[in-house]
Amino acid sequence: METHTITPTLKYICENAANAGRDIDLNGCDYGPHKRTNLHLGVQPYYHFLAGFARTLGCKKILEIGTSYGGSMMAISRGCGAGQAGLELVTVDKIDLAGQGLSGLLHITRIHGDSMLPDTLGLVRAKISPPIDLLYIDSKHSYDHVTGNIRSYVGEFRPRFLILDDIHLNAEMENVWREISAKFGDQAFDASELAQRPVGFGVAAY
Ligand SMILES: C[S@@+](CC[C@H](N)C(=O)[O-])C[C@H]1O[C@@H](n2cnc3c(N)ncnc32)[C@H](O)[C@@H]1O
Numbered sequence: 001m002e003t004h005t006i007t008p009t010l011k012y013i014c015e016n017a018a019n020a021g022r023d024i025d026l027n028g029c030d031y032g033p034h035k036r037t038n039l040h041l042g043v044q045p046y047y048h049f050l051a052g053f054a055r056t057l058g059c060k061k062i063l064e065i066g067t068s069y070g071g072s073m074m075a076i077s078r079g080c081g082a083g084q085a086g087l088e089l090v091t092v093d094k095i096d097l098a099g100q101g102l103s104g105l106l107h108i109t110r111i112h113g114d115s116m117l118p119d120t121l122g123l124v125r126a127k128i129s130p131p132i133d134l135l136y137i138d139s140k141h142s143y144d145h146v147t148g149n150i151r152s153y154v155g156e157f158r159p160r161f162l163i164l165d166d167i168h169l170n171a172e173m174e175n176v177w178r179e180i181s182a183k184f185g186d187q188a189f190d191a192s193e194l195a196q197r198p199v200g201f202g203v204a205a206y
Contacts, residue, residue, distance in 0.1 A: 021052025043075070060086045062076055062133055066115075068095075150162065168192065
């Protein structure tokens, strides 16, 4: 009898992630102080999506560009199940004070540096090895920055999945997402609704 392997669609994968993420306890995974108001913000809805994504896909090696306070990486780590063997969780930010929320979480590597600089790529290379499960980019929301990061970090770390935050934030980000959608076809999915992220949340599978 002929057997067929059924590959789940990216939409189905994202729906699963969103469903699983709802049940993951993210208490304490705070966004941290808001850039302009300085008000301390708590758990963001898209953190549940990220945690569910990491869990349902069994991700172990994850690289984030744009740590800020550390809420998203903390949520991802909850999704992976902190303490799991083989975890390589690395987050990069150009700001010195980034990652305050991650202090004490020794299984998460924080790298201080501008992601666009070769030196920073070198620091990341020393901490996580290809292929990785997920590259999550949430740093400067400009065309050159995001496409530059995709070129460098996808080329070097060969992720299974790429997630981009804020794909509808401005015209440049819309442009990035338009190009990815055209290139990836049904291997790119706009998960903004599932992630409850009106400014946009895009997922692409390599
Ligand atoms: C929107 S915040 C990240 C939020 C975080 N991922 C979360 O969801 O909780 C963007 C961060 O990207 C960092 N960033 C901006 N440009 C960068 C660059 N060239 N290299 C590294 N980090 C950068 C900023 O310092 C800031 O902390």
